[in-house]
Amino acid sequence: MENLIALLIAAPLLGAAVLLCGGRRLDRVGHWLGTLLAAASFVIGVVLFSDMLGRSGDGRTLHQHLFSWIPVESFQADVAFQLDQLSMTFVLLITGVGTLIHIYSIGYMEHDERRRRFFGYLNLFLAAMLLLVLADNYLLLYFGWEGVGLASYLLIGFWQHKPSAATAAKKAFLVNRVGDMGLSIAVMLMFTTFGTFAFGPVLGSTGDATEGKMTAIGLMLLLAACGKSAQVPLQSWLGDAMEGPTPVSALIHAATMVTAGVYLITRSGAIFNAAPDAQLVVVVVGAVTLLFGAVVGCAKDDIKKALAGSTMSQIGYMILAAGLGPIGYVFAIMHLVTHGFFKAGLFLGAGSVMHGMNDEVDMRKYGGLRKHMPVTFVTFGLGYLAIIGFPGLSGFFSKDLIIEAAFAKGGTQGWILGSVTLLGAAITAFYMTRVMLMTFFGEKRWQPDEHGHQPHPHESPKSMTIPMIILAFGSVFAGGFFAIGERFVHWLEPVTGYHHGEAPISAATVTGATMVVLVLGAALAWLMYGRRPVPVTAPRGSLLTRAARRDLLQDDFNHVVLVRGGEHLTRSLVYVDHTLVDGVVNGTAASFGGLSGRLRKLQNGYARTYAVSMFGGTAVLIAATLLMRAV
Amino acid sequence: MNPVYYLYLASLLFTIGAAGVLIRRNAIVVFMCVELMLNACNLAFVTFSRMHGNLDGQIIAFFTMVVAAAEVVVGLAIIVSVFRSRHSASVDDASLMKL
Numbered sequence: 001m002e003n004l005i006a007l008l009i010a011a012p013l014l015g016a017a018v019l020l021c022g023g024r025r026l027d028r029v030g031h032w033l034g035t036l037l038a039a040a041s042f043v044i045g046v047v048l049f050s051d052m053l054g055r056s057g058d059g060r061t062l063h064q065h066l067f068s069w070i071p072v073e074s075f076q077a078d079v080a081f082q083l084d085q086l087s088m089t090f091v092l093l094i095t096g097v098g099t100l101i102h103i104y105s106i107g108y109m110e111h112d113e114r115r116r117r118f119f120g121y122l123n124l125f126l127a128a129m130l131l132l133v134l135a136d137n138y139l140l141l142y143f144g145w146e147g148v149g150l151a152s153y154l155l156i157g158f159w160q161h162k163p164s165a166a167t168a169a170k171k172a173f174l175v176n177r178v179g180d181m182g183l184s185i186a187v188m189l190m191f192t193t194f195g196t197f198a199f200g201p202v203l204g205s206t207g208d209a210t211e212g213k214m215t216a217i218g219l220m221l222l223l224a225a226c227g228k229s230a231q232v233p234l235q236s237w238l239g240d241a242m243e244g245p246t247p248v249s250a251l252i253h254a255a256t257m258v259t260a261g262v263y264l265i266t267r268s269g270a271i272f273n274a275a276p277d278a279q280l281v282v283v284v285v286g287a288v289t290l291l292f293g294a295v296v297g298c299a300k301d302d303i304k305k306a307l308a309g310s311t312m313s314q315i316g317y318m319i320l321a322a323g324l325g326p327i328g329y330v331f332a333i334m335h336l337v338t339h340g341f342f343k344a345g346l347f348l349g350a351g352s353v354m355h356g357m358n359d360e361v362d363m364r365k366y367g368g369l370r371k372h373m374p375v376t377f378v379t380f381g382l383g384y385l386a387i388i389g390f391p392g393l394s395g396f397f398s399k400d401l402i403i404e405a406a407f408a409k410g411g412t413q414g415w416i417l418g419s420v421t422l423l424g425a426a427i428t429a430f431y432m433t434r435v436m437l438m439t440f441f442g443e444k445r446w447q448p449d450e451h452g453h454q455p456h457p458h459e460s461p462k463s464m465t466i467p468m469i470i471l472a473f474g475s476v477f478a479g480g481f482f483a484i485g486e487r488f489v490h491w492l493e494p495v496t497g498y499h500h501g502e503a504p505i506s507a508a509t510v511t512g513a514t515m516v517v518l519v520l521g522a523a524l525a526w527l528m529y530g531r532r533p534v535p536v537t538a539p540r541g542s543l544l545t546r547a548a549r550r551d552l553l554q555d556d557f558n559h560v561v562l563v564r565g566g567e568h569l570t571r572s573l574v575y576v577d578h579t580l581v582d583g584v585v586n587g588t589a590a591s592f593g594g595l596s597g598r599l600r601k602l603q604n605g606y607a608r609t610y611a612v613s614m615f616g617g618t619a620v621l622i623a624a625t626l627l628m629r630a631v
Numbered sequence: 632m633n634p635v636y637y638l639y640l641a642s643l644l645f646t647i648g649a650a651g652v653l654i655r656r657n658a659i660v661v662f663m664c665v666e667l668m669l670n671a672c673n674l675a676f677v678t679f680s681r682m683h684g685n686l687d688g689q690i691i692a693f694f695t696m697v698v699a700a701a702e703v704v705v706g707l708a709i710i711v712s713v714f715r716s717r718h719s720a721s722v723d724d725a726s727l728m729k730l
Contacts, residue, residue, distance in 0.1 A: 605726035606726050607726075608652075608654075611652055612653055615653065
């Protein structure tokens with residue numbers, strides 16, 4: 001069985017290699033090949049999963065040692081895989097959602113002449129992401145981490161003829177580099193502390209190192225997670241990443257890659273458990289991002305950017321849960337999986353709407369689409385109900401458990417975190433209801449595009465609707481399936497550990513409070529966007545709305561503090577270089593030049609000058625001799 | 632008569648010669664000034680010979696004359712050939728090794 005693990009990665013990797021190197025002759029079959037290999041990976045995942053279910057306890061973890069990568073004395077880096085329950089969950093999510101989105105892309109990218117390349121990149125992403133979650137040491141994980149960064153860059157900038165897409169790709173890559181720096185520092189710290197990178201020895205001996213070191217490693221890992229998962233302060237790239245094709249937004253920037261940070265923190269749970277200070281920072285980052293993303297999501301008129309704000313906010317929930325320690329790890333991953341279903345479904349729905357509306361993304365130019373796109377409406381609606389936490393649907397279970405765990409943190413912190421998560425739930429209900437109402441309800445506000453074509457909304461082809469329907473099933477049932485009988489807790493407990501926290505208020509109260517804020521948020525959205533008509537051009541709005549439209553001034557902040565600061569720093573460094581360093585060098589050269597210029601004048605070729613110097617020399621010699629005699 | 636006066640005269644002649652060598656441009660005059668310096672030395676040698684009461688100085692004076700004669704032959708030949716090639720007897724005009 002172990003030997004199948006490498007195949008999981010090999011299938012999409014082969015697809016990427018063939019599709020990217022195969023050239024135009026593969027144009028007609030490329031998308032089928034890519035989808036087939038993604039599906040093959042999913043099938044292998046399912047086989048491994050059923051095999052894992054057949055075993056119990058510690059026997060569930062599989063290891064595969066492929067080859068020694070960099071064997072240098074005490075520095076041993078191996079290409080080796082570890083498949084435990086946590087990796088298994090990710091493998092199924094990545095390959096499952098990945099396969100669905102491959103199928104969806106066949107329809108969505110039908111008119112794109114570079115479709116083969118698109119599928120090559122998607123396969124490359126799958127391979128890198130699987131490598132990330134299957135690696136059994138941090139160095140290999142880092143390799144996968146960079147791989148998904150590359151795939152993300154390539155896919156955001158897929159329509160590189162648009163300057164906005166090319167810029168967004170570069171921005172995503174640069175911001176991610178900051179996070180990657182954190183991960184590389186963390187890996188180096190681990191090596192100096194433990195002398196190895198492998199998960200087993202590192203996570204098993206966290207007690208041997210000082211708490212200070214653990215905190216440093218934890219904070220660096222958090223920085224990495226912030227970069228990849230678009231958490232404050234490295235969140236600015238995610239909104240712009242929506243420039244990529246919608247399937248990419250669904251797979252990479254909603255369901256899988258952006259959750260890699262949550263995986264990293266959960267996987268490194270032992271490190272964070274040994275560093276309470278780092279854990280506190282994780283919780284704060286999660287709480288801040290969860291509100292930040294939600295507020296941004298409220299103000300965006302671009303349907304994908306509204307969903308991107310929502311993604312940021314939901315990952316904030318996961319990071320917060322992961323920061324709670326053993327009370328929260330399981331729920332972070334559970335929310336991650338359910339979120340993978342409903343957010344991928346929502347993005348695919350958004351893509352379907354755009355497909356029918358001449359690629360219009362402004363929700364103010366939608367309206368009344370429910371009659372024209374019934375399947376999209378129903379699947380999007382189910383995703384909507386799931387994300388706001390409608391009772392019985394996925395989000396209800398997973399989010400509720402996180403809110404409970406936040407309260408169970410205890411003390412003032414517990415109350416603050418609990419309130420923040422509740423507030424986040426209210427805002428989630430508001431902005432998602434807003435998206436829903438503006439898109440599918442109300443009167444038609446359709447506008448002709450720049451070529452003067454009036455949009456004719458129509459349902460998307462089967463290849464697009466079927467994945468949406470499957471994801472809608474996941475959005476509805478996954479949460480209940482995981483939560484009932486604490487199935488998911490029992491499944492993940494051996495890997496992440498689980499500790500049931502006692503909340504100061506009962507679970508029923510939490511659920512009740514969640515329901516109340518949910519209804520309040522949704523009702524407010526209905527009052528603002530359902531009861532009265534939505535203006536086609538956005539009103540000026542309050543100060544907060546305008547700030548939120550500009551992503552709460554994150555780019556302005558980055559510009560003023562980082563870009564300007566960097567410019568000033570370089571300018572002053574250049575000034576120092578020009579005046580001080582160049583001054584010394586040029587001054588030395590000039591003084592020697594001047595001196596030799598003067599010396600050169602002595603050699604003028606006139607015999608009389610040489611005679612003078614001979615005379616002078618002789619006179620000096622004689623004078624000196626006489627003087628010495630006299631003394 | 633005090634022989635020191637001869638030494639004063641020798642010094643004066645030598646100085647005049649040296650100044651001529653350094654100041655004048657005409658190669659012939661420079662050459663004459665060199666001769667003047669040589670002869671100032673000769674005078675000094677002869678004076679010393681007289682003061683010390685032996686003949687060493689006089690012998691050296693003879694040598695100097697012989698050397699000066701030989702030098703005049705070579706020197707004048709050079710000056711004449713320089714004059715032929717440059718149409719000038721100025722030492723400053725011959726500031727380059729090539730024409």
